[in-house]
Amino acid sequence: MAGMPGMSGLRxxxxxxxxxxxxxxxxxxxxxxxVTLVEPTAGSGLRSKPPLLTALNPTRSAAFEYLSAWKRxxxxxxxxxxxxxxxxxxxxxxxxxxxxxxxxxxxxxDRRVRSERPALVHVxxxxxxxxGPWAGWRSSExxxxxxxxxxxxxxxxxxxxxxxxGPWTSYVAGITAAVGAMAALHARRxxxxxxxxxxxxxxxxxxxxxxxxxxxSHQGRIKHRANNRHAEAHHPVSLMEVSDGWVCIxxxxxxxxxxxxxxLELPEMADDPRYATSGLRFDAAEEIDARFAPFLMSRTRSExxxxxxxxxVPASAVLSMDEVxxxxxxxxxxxxxxxxxLASGAKMPGLPFVLPSSPRQFRAAPELGADTxxxxxxxxxxxxxxxxxxxxGVIGLNGTAHG
Amino acid sequence: xxxxxxxxxxxxEFGYAWAGPLVGRTMGDLGADxxxxxxxxxxxxxxxxxxxxxxxxxxxxxxxQVEPTLRASVYPEGQPGAEPWNRSGIYNKHNRNKxxxxxxxxxxxxxxxxxxxxxxxxxxxxxxxPRGSKSLGIDYETVKRWxxxxxxxxxxxxxxxxxxxxxxxxxxVLEAHSGATSVTGYLDGGPMKMGHAFPDPIGGLHGAFAxxxxxxxxxxxGQGCFVDLSQLQTYTAVAGELVLETSVQGQPPTRGNRSRxxxxxxxxxxxxxxxxxxxxxxxxxxITIEDDDAWMRFKDLVGDKRLNDSRFESEAGRLEHHxxxxxxxxxxxxxxxxxxxxxxxxxxxxxxxxxxTNGDLVESEHLRDRGFIVEWDQPGVGIYEYGxxxxxxxxxGPAEMRPAPQLGGDNRQICEELGFSDAExxxxxxxxxxxxxPPVGSRR
Numbered sequence: 001m002a003g004m005p006g007m008s009g010l011r012x013x014x015x016x017x018x019x020x021x022x023x024x025x026x027x028x029x030x031x032x033x034x035v036t037l038v039e040p041t042a043g044s045g046l047r048s049k050p051p052l053l054t055a056l057n058p059t060r061s062a063a064f065e066y067l068s069a070w071k072r073x074x075x076x077x078x079x080x081x082x083x084x085x086x087x088x089x090x091x092x093x094x095x096x097x098x099x100x101x102x103x104x105x106x107x108x109x110d111r112r113v114r115s116e117r118p119a120l121v122h123v124x125x126x127x128x129x130x131x132g133p134w135a136g137w138r139s140s141e142x143x144x145x146x147x148x149x150x151x152x153x154x155x156x157x158x159x160x161x162x163x164x165x166g167p168w169t170s171y172v173a174g175i176t177a178a179v180g181a182m183a184a185l186h187a188r189r190x191x192x193x194x195x196x197x198x199x200x201x202x203x204x205x206x207x208x209x210x211x212x213x214x215x216x217s218h219q220g221r222i223k224h225r226a227n228n229r230h231a232e233a234h235h236p237v238s239l240m241e242v243s244d245g246w247v248c249i250x251x252x253x254x255x256x257x258x259x260x261x262x263x264l265e266l267p268e269m270a271d272d273p274r275y276a277t278s279g280l281r282f283d284a285a286e287e288i289d290a291r292f293a294p295f296l297m298s299r300t301r302s303e304x305x306x307x308x309x310x311x312x313v314p315a316s317a318v319l320s321m322d323e324v325x326x327x328x329x330x331x332x333x334x335x336x337x338x339x340x341x342l343a344s345g346a347k348m349p350g351l352p353f354v355l356p357s358s359p360r361q362f363r364a365a366p367e368l369g370a371d372t373x374x375x376x377x378x379x380x381x382x383x384x385x386x387x388x389x390x391x392x393g394v395i396g397l398n399g400t401a402h403g
Numbered sequence: 404x405x406x407x408x409x410x411x412x413x414x415x416e417f418g419y420a421w422a423g424p425l426v427g428r429t430m431g432d433l434g435a436d437x438x439x440x441x442x443x444x445x446x447x448x449x450x451x452x453x454x455x456x457x458x459x460x461x462x463x464x465x466x467x468q469v470e471p472t473l474r475a476s477v478y479p480e481g482q483p484g485a486e487p488w489n490r491s492g493i494y495n496k497h498n499r500n501k502x503x504x505x506x507x508x509x510x511x512x513x514x515x516x517x518x519x520x521x522x523x524x525x526x527x528x529x530x531x532x533p534r535g536s537k538s539l540g541i542d543y544e545t546v547k548r549w550x551x552x553x554x555x556x557x558x559x560x561x562x563x564x565x566x567x568x569x570x571x572x573x574x575x576v577l578e579a580h581s582g583a584t585s586v587t588g589y590l591d592g593g594p595m596k597m598g599h600a601f602p603d604p605i606g607g608l609h610g611a612f613a614x615x616x617x618x619x620x621x622x623x624x625g626q627g628c629f630v631d632l633s634q635l636q637t638y639t640a641v642a643g644e645l646v647l648e649t650s651v652q653g654q655p656p657t658r659g660n661r662s663r664x665x666x667x668x669x670x671x672x673x674x675x676x677x678x679x680x681x682x683x684x685x686x687x688x689x690i691t692i693e694d695d696d697a698w699m700r701f702k703d704l705v706g707d708k709r710l711n712d713s714r715f716e717s718e719a720g721r722l723e724h725h726x727x728x729x730x731x732x733x734x735x736x737x738x739x740x741x742x743x744x745x746x747x748x749x750x751x752x753x754x755x756x757x758x759x760t761n762g763d764l765v766e767s768e769h770l771r772d773r774g775f776i777v778e779w780d781q782p783g784v785g786i787y788e789y790g791x792x793x794x795x796x797x798x799x800g801p802a803e804m805r806p807a808p809q810l811g812g813d814n815r816q817i818c819e820e821l822g823f824s825d826a827e828x829x830x831x832x833x834x835x836x837x838x839x840x841p842p843v844g845s846r847r
Contacts, residue, residue, distance in 0.1 A: 006623030153598025182615035212761035233475035
């Protein structure tokens with residue numbers, strides 16, 4: 001089927017003002033699609049989302065700067081009839097539109113835009129999805145951790161459940177939505193029709209458990225928190241303290257266990273029948289950790305990791321976010337992008353992986369309305385219509401809205 | 404009308420554990436023909452000689468384990484049965500909508516089968532180490548000579564290049580390396596890992612996206628490609644704004660369950676449950692109060708006069724007295740049912756959700772209404788419930804759910820499709836190339 005338009009031929013509109021939709025669109029952009037962020041003339045809500053770079057003047061959102069890289073920016077208030085007309089022109093030229101509207105609005109929007117454009121793929125990324133009894137419920141980053149089941153299983157069993165440090169549930173929904181977008185495009189090649197792709201963070205996260213759900217359906221057991229250890233069956237798959245911080249060691253197999261004991265200069269533990277199976281090791285976790293401690297506490301993270309990796313035992317230092325940025329592996333693989341316009345030394349993940357269609361050069365997040373004129377011209381809006389949109393305050397050009 | 408969204412696409416998956424199988428499963432849910440290729444020891448049996456493969460190979464589907472090791476496989480009702488390699492709940496959950504080929508790819512016959520399979524396929528997915536895929540002969544350099552249209556997506560921990568390319572890893576190890584563990588934790592605590600190996604599903608989902616984008620691109624170029632996906636990178640990518648923040652103004656401190664946007668929020672203890680004699684469960688609710696209006700609604704609903712204190716009127720005041728408010732809120736939630744409480748709060752337009760346990764998810768009225776909880780009749784296991792596809796398509800679906808393959812369960816059918824004669828297939832079985840039971844061995 002050679003000769004069909006490839007990734008660079010895909011036109012994506014990002015109307016989402018949430019992390020999930022924004023990451024979905026970013027992923028499409030990193031795969032080579034041409035993605036346009038369409039935000040209100042007052043700016044996307046993501047422009048004020050923490051973490052805020054308060055060291056900069058003016059303050060900027062690290063979330064927006066990261067999530068909007070490789071996107072063009074149009075400032076357009078499409079809630080008015082005049083503005084919706086302009087959005088319609090953009091939609092006429094789009095393959096995919098990504099939204100994060102609440103259920104009733106998303107469904108109304110879907111009917112309105114897809115009835116006239118049957119080939120359009122509409123990707124909706126919301127907290128609970130567009131149907132079901134919780135579809136209208138409110139959400140936050142914290143409740144997203146709660147809804148998908150990760151909150152209950154993370155943290156100390158004797159304390160309250162613990163959230164992750166970022167909106168990673170929304171990222172999972174965003175990747176899932178990007179998979180849905182591409183699948184719907186592939187289906188369109190056969191049918192000629194687009195469709196609505198409905199992704200909820202709750203389900204995307206419920207789908208991202210290793211064995212929690214089958215543990216209930218197959219055995220009726222609740223999965224509990226286990227601090228920094230494995231919760232059910234293995235030891236060590238855990239964080240362990242060393243002289244200058246923590247390492248994560250994973251040695252569930254007997255071969256790894258044997259190699260671990262030898263590397264830690266405790267070969268007698270490898271032959272000890274009390275630790276012969278992973279289950280026995282799991283039950284003896286406290287005792288094992290106590291026996292490992294003197295060796296580990298006399299070595300640094302990098303010493304322990306080198307020793308264990310040389311013995312084919314999975315292990316890494318717990319790196320700080322500062323240290324990650326100096327990591328030689330990520331550096332060697334040219335993983336970083338450098339948004340130098342923000343600050344000298346500013347650094348963030350670039351392409352998550354490289355496809356033949358991926359953009360070669362970094363493109364920073366757009367200033368508000370930076371590409372409005374170019375993009376609207378592309379879809380056939382002429383100068384006088386542009387002037388009229390600007391006069392009525394519907395569009396923003398280069399960071400300014402009229403009036 | 405298409406049968407599946409990806410009908411006509413064939414994916415060969417060499418997945419162990421979670422990330423690789425998730426790529427295959429996602430493609431299978433979407434209607435691709437996914438063939439999972441396994442070695443005889445992948446689901447149990449003797450110890451392979453190659454220590455690198457050993458470090459990488461799936462460990463959890465082994466027959467001869469005793470409790471609590473046995474828990475790792477999640478057999479139905481805890482019973483491994485006569486063929487434990489076909490009964491692991493985890494395996495069957497990760498490998499639905501696939502066919503199974505179990506073959507010795509290093510034997511001369513195995514190499515013939517492998518070459519024909521490559522010629523007849525669109526995508527190869529693996530999550531072996533670079534050395535492991537080379538030693539099996541499934542690496543891109545080998546397969547592209549037979550099929551230049553092949554797309555090879557290799558989901559390693561660290562990637563195929565760089566100084567750490569030969570490192571071995573599991574999800575929690577990559578999580579530690581990414582920096583995410585160091586920022587997650589209680590207000591007063593050290594680093595904390597996630598309750599599951601979170602880099603695995605994040606790597607696997609990115610991998611499925613990579614497959615779909617590479618297939619799309621191939622329709623223009625006619626050429627396949629190699630995608631070198633590092634799960635360390637895909638996991639660091641979801642912490643992108645934290646990396647950027649750190650590079651500009653330093654690493655943020657751990658923040659427990661606190662917000663970064665001025666919301667008052669927390670996870671509060673509710674009435675415990677004891678579903679049976681075996682265990683008592685601590686139950687919780689997550690509540691987020693975003694602004695002054697939400698605070699007014701919340702304190703009206705709670706009706707505790709102490710919340711009327713003027714110190715709590717402003718956002719700044721609430722954040723200053725967060726601990727005190729947490730204690731007051733906990734008193735109110737402590738003896739209440741988490742589901743009833745969440746419904747009351749949501750009805751009053753206050754953001755709240757029960758902290759869902761694994762049991763809550765399977766029994767969830769919301770997820771069932773959306774058709775997310777599915778069941779299938781797994782041969783040798785019976786009918787059990789599983790999580791379904793998280794993607795809902797208006798024009799297609801719900802995704803069909805076909806059981807996970809038995810070890811080598813589709814050997815004959817696949818070899819027939821590849822054009823091998825009955826006599827050849829009989830030889831493959833006789834010479835040990837095609838296998839459907841794991842070797843009996845000493846692996847513990």
